[in-house]
Amino acid sequence: MSTVTAVQSQTVVEWMTSLAEDVKAQADHLTQLDAAIGDGDHGINMNRGMAAVLGALEQQDDGVAPGKLLIAAGRTLVSTVGGASGPLWGSFFRGVGRALGDAPEPDAEQLGEALAAGLKAVQDLGAAAPGDKTMVDALGPAVEAYRAAVAGGGGLAEAASAASEAAAEGAKATVPLQARKGRASYLGERSVGHEDPGAASTVLVMGALARAVG
Numbered sequence: 001m002s003t004v005t006a007v008q009s010q011t012v013v014e015w016m017t018s019l020a021e022d023v024k025a026q027a028d029h030l031t032q033l034d035a036a037i038g039d040g041d042h043g044i045n046m047n048r049g050m051a052a053v054l055g056a057l058e059q060q061d062d063g064v065a066p067g068k069l070l071i072a073a074g075r076t077l078v079s080t081v082g083g084a085s086g087p088l089w090g091s092f093f094r095g096v097g098r099a100l101g102d103a104p105e106p107d108a109e110q111l112g113e114a115l116a117a118g119l120k121a122v123q124d125l126g127a128a129a130p131g132d133k134t135m136v137d138a139l140g141p142a143v144e145a146y147r148a149a150v151a152g153g154g155g156l157a158e159a160a161s162a163a164s165e166a167a168a169e170g171a172k173a174t175v176p177l178q179a180r181k182g183r184a185s186y187l188g189e190r191s192v193g194h195e196d197p198g199a200a201s202t203v204l205v206m207g208a209l210a211r212a213v214g
Helices: 009-037 042-058 066-080 085-100 108-126 136-151 156-172 183-191 197-213
Strands: none
Touching: 009 042, 009 066, 009 197, 042 066, 042 085, 042 197, 066 085, 085 108, 085 197, 108 136, 108 156, 136 156, 136 197, 156 197
């Protein structure tokens, strides 16, 4: 079992820091994925956005609740990232943060409920369903796997690891799909054979979370 039993403010900082590092390292790859079926700026936008998030978190007072930090991260993404990824990821992190509220150290179950709230925020904004070839195809399975792991008695590390694995599988599963939402949907059958860039960034988000609590 993991020695990390609750999400602390430092956990969120480590999550965002790890994510920013991964996005920077994978920026070219994300942009290449987006160039195939989108605007070709996903990696560039996410890299800029996560750098801004780290700057915003540095401005937060010590002792700020984890949920408040995530709301700040989401707000920053909305204000600094162009395209669809800023509003969508911003909505996700704000949704997670609002669900956590002022809890100083949310436990694994509370984080699971918050991740589900973040997923709902994304779906409410983008109106995407499973199978539409969007980030939902990776984020949905990730949240489901996380909550299933907690229901089975797993702690934060076990649940986040399960979410990370499910996100990766979900992202791969977008390759044969035809896009039904977003810019990629304009391509019709030509969108088949490409991994959705939003799903690919979901893999980074969940992988960073797993490291932060592992």
